[in-house]
Amino acid sequence: MKLTTVSVIRCPEYDRAQLRRALREALAPLPPESWHRPPGATVLLKPNLLSSHDTPEAAVNTHPEFVRAVAEIFLEQRCRVIIGDSCGSLSPGSTAQAIRTTGLDKVAADLGVELADFDRAPAEEIPIPEGKVLKRLRLPKLLRDVDLLVTLPKFKTHGLTLLTGAVKNQLGLVAGNGKKEVHRSAPHPREIARAMVDLYSVVRPGVAIMDAVVGMEGNGPAGGSARKAGLVLASADCVALDAVAADLMGCKPGVVLTTRFADESGLGVGRLDQIEVVGAPLDQIRIPDWRKPPPFVRSLLFTLLPDWFVRWAYNVVGGACASVMDDRCILCGECVANCPAKAFREVGGRLKVEQSLCISCYCCSEVCKNRAILMRRPIAGRIVHGVYHLAAGRRMKK
Numbered sequence: 001m002k003l004t005t006v007s008v009i010r011c012p013e014y015d016r017a018q019l020r021r022a023l024r025e026a027l028a029p030l031p032p033e034s035w036h037r038p039p040g041a042t043v044l045l046k047p048n049l050l051s052s053h054d055t056p057e058a059a060v061n062t063h064p065e066f067v068r069a070v071a072e073i074f075l076e077q078r079c080r081v082i083i084g085d086s087c088g089s090l091s092p093g094s095t096a097q098a099i100r101t102t103g104l105d106k107v108a109a110d111l112g113v114e115l116a117d118f119d120r121a122p123a124e125e126i127p128i129p130e131g132k133v134l135k136r137l138r139l140p141k142l143l144r145d146v147d148l149l150v151t152l153p154k155f156k157t158h159g160l161t162l163l164t165g166a167v168k169n170q171l172g173l174v175a176g177n178g179k180k181e182v183h184r185s186a187p188h189p190r191e192i193a194r195a196m197v198d199l200y201s202v203v204r205p206g207v208a209i210m211d212a213v214v215g216m217e218g219n220g221p222a223g224g225s226a227r228k229a230g231l232v233l234a235s236a237d238c239v240a241l242d243a244v245a246a247d248l249m250g251c252k253p254g255v256v257l258t259t260r261f262a263d264e265s266g267l268g269v270g271r272l273d274q275i276e277v278v279g280a281p282l283d284q285i286r287i288p289d290w291r292k293p294p295p296f297v298r299s300l301l302f303t304l305l306p307d308w309f310v311r312w313a314y315n316v317v318g319g320a321c322a323s324v325m326d327d328r329c330i331l332c333g334e335c336v337a338n339c340p341a342k343a344f345r346e347v348g349g350r351l352k353v354e355q356s357l358c359i360s361c362y363c364c365s366e367v368c369k370n371r372a373i374l375m376r377r378p379i380a381g382r383i384v385h386g387v388y389h390l391a392a393g394r395r396m397k398k
Contacts (some may be wrong), residue, residue: 002163003149003274003275003276004236004237004240004268004269004274004275004276005029005030005031005235005236005240005242005278006233006234006235006237006240006241006243006275006276006277006278006279007025007027007028007029007030007171007232007233007234007235007277007279008026008231008232008233008244008248008277008278008279008280008282008285009022009023009025009026009231009232009233009234009279010022010230010231010279010280010285011211011213011230011231011232012228012230013213014063014065014066014213014311016065016068016069019065019066019067019068019213019232020072020073022232023069023070023073023232023234024073025279026209026232026233026234026279027073027207027209027234028076029278030207030234030235030236031236033206034078034206034207034236034245035148035150035206035207035236036094037074037077037079037147037148038077039077039078039079039120040078040079040080040239041077041080041147041149042079042080042082042145042146042147042148042150043074043078043079043080043081043082043146043147044082044083044084044116044142044143044148044149044150045067045070045071045074045081045082045083045084045086045150045152046084046085046149046150046151046152046170046172046173047061047062047066047067047083047104047152047170047172047206048061048085048152048153048154048156048164048168048169048172049061049062049085049086049087049088049095049098049099049102049104049314050087050088050172050221050222050366051087051088051089051098051101051222051366051367052087052088052089052091052094052095052097052098052101052367053097053101053369054101054222055101055102055224056102056103058226059154059156059214059215059216059226060100060156060216060221060222061154061155062152062153062154062211063211063213064102064103064106065107065212066152066211066213067083067104067107067152068107068111070150070152070209071083071107071111071113072111074150075111075113076284077268079147079148080112080114081111081114082113082114082115082116082125082142082146083104083107083108083113083114083115083116083183084115084116084117084118084121084142085116085118085172085173086117086118086119086172086173086174086175086176086179087100087119087172088172088179088222088338088363088366088367089334089337089338089367090176090177090179090180090337090338090367091334091338091367093121093335094119095118095119095120096117096119098129099115099117103143116140116142118140118172118173118174118175119175119176121140121141121142121175122140122141122142122326123138123139123141123175124138124139124141124142125137125138126138126139126202127202128199128201128202129197130198130201130203130387132194132198132263133185133186133191133194133195133198133339134185134186134195134198134199135222136180136201137174137178137182137202137242138174138175138178139173139174139203140173140175140237143173143203143319145254147335148206149203149204149205149206150205150206150207150208150209151169151170151205151207151208151209151238152169152208152209152210152211153165153166153167153168153169153208153210153211153218153250154210154211154212154215154216154221155210155211155212155215155229155231155233155245155248156166156215156216156220156221156228157216157217157218157219157220157221157249157290157291157292157293158220158221158223158293158362159219159220159221159225159293159294159360159362159365159375160189160192160291160311160361161189161192161193161196161256161257161258162246162251162255162256162257162292163245163246163249163256163258164220164221164249165198165210165238165241165242165244165245165246165256165259166205166208166210166235166238166239166241166242166245166260167197167200167230167238167239167242167258167259167262167268168196168258169208170196170199170200170203170205171199173199174199179363180338180340181340182199183340183361183363184340184341186213187340187341189277190257192361193258193260194256194257194261195259195397196256196381197261197262197265197267200238200258200262200267201265201267204238204267205238206233206236207234207236208233208234208235208236208237208241209232209233209234210232210233210234210241210245211232212229212230212231212232212233212245212248212359213228213229213230213232214226214227214228214229215227215228215290217227217249217290217291217292218291218292218293218294219293219294219365220293221366222365222367222368222371223364223365223368223371223373224291224293225291227290229248229287231248231280231285233245237268237269237270238262238270239259239262239263239267239268239269239270240268240270241270241271241274242256242258242259243256243259243263243269243271243275244272244275244277244282245284246259247272247282248282248285248286248290249287249290249292250286250287250288250289250290251292253271253272273334282318289308294375310391321353321355321358321375322343322344322353322358322364322365322373322375323353323373323375324350324351324352324353324372324373325372325373325374326350326351326372328370328371328372329350329351329370329372330369330370330372331346331351332369333350334364334367334368334369334372335351335363335364335367335368335373336351338363338364338366338367339363339364340361340363341357341358341361342357342385343355343358344364362375
């Protein structure tokens with residue numbers, strides 16, 4: 001059986017020369033058809049622009065120097081390069097602000113490439129024939145004219161999906177309120193993972209290149225801490241890349257549900273024994289103490305419970321609820337605008353959360369500028385949540 005290739009190359013800094021070397025080394029072992037295009041071809045680079053207010057040093061967004069170095073590779077092939085995304089915030093102009101804050105506008109100007117703001121770009125409704133959660137989505141019409149989609153995720157944790165990687169990065173192709181509808185349709189971990197796989201089934205990048213020079217640990221994807229990993233990852237298979245990224249973080253097989261579900265659906269390879277890792281040996285670069293999001297604290301209790309019971313219990317007591325830290329909240333309104341369930345209320349000059357309305361989608365915590373939103377679970381919820389993911393890991397090993 002031919003193994004799927006994932007490149008893992010050391011790159012300690014965002015130095016341009018080091019990035020170019022690492023990227024060329026990462027792409028070289030991959031199938032040429034996954035990333036090489038003839039002159040005149042249109043290549044869309046899709047970074048992760050979650051935040052409109054965080055600078056590159058915060059490690060929330062794909063670093064602009066990383067995007068620059070990838071763009072230069074395709075410019076050398078004399079391709080037409082477009083950098084496009086939709087920010088995680090729903091506030092008007094947030095994607096344009098994210099492009100300025102990250103410095104991608106300067107990158108585009110320096111290189112003479114185009115920028116696409118998918119909050120403003122023409123879109124069309126695309127059916128998802130095999131969708132289990134999503135049956136259709138509005139996606140940019142630009143995708144029709146692209147010869148190659150290159151996804152550029154960030155090496156980060158995520159409170160809802162544990163890893164925000166190459167498969168999930170396509171959510172940024174969905175403009176503003178469309179993302180809100182996705183979260184309303186899929187508020188819980190299993191559902192949002194299924195939804196991301198549904199999207200991936202109709203939007204398949206030719207190649208994924210992950211910015212793991214500096215990643216995020218802890219309360220990702222926006223409220224965690226930057227930590228150097230010193231790596232660049234690349235693969236023609238987003239699922240395989242995510243499987244390797246999760247292993248580098250010290251995650252057990254099967255706990256990243258986007259990877260597991262995509263593997264089970266035949267959309268990619270999610271099992272490490274079916275992946276050939278080239279470059280740096282995993283045993284030398286794995287970071288097992290990479291801090292996971294608080295909701296993913298593991299429990300060893302009830303590990304022998306049947307899956308149907310764990311799933312039922314998770315849905316009953318496992319959901320996290322948003323909580324506002326009053327000493328940090330500045331009443332900017334970002335969480336109110338981004339909440340799909342309309343769970344926030346201003347009472348006496350303070351924001352309160354209607355817990356009965358909260359759907360645990362993490363949209364508020366992702367966009368909060370002052371990190372004033374915490375996602376809290378009851379103790380019983382933490383136990384059940386940990387049990388579920390331990391059980392998922394055992395099944396993936398089988």
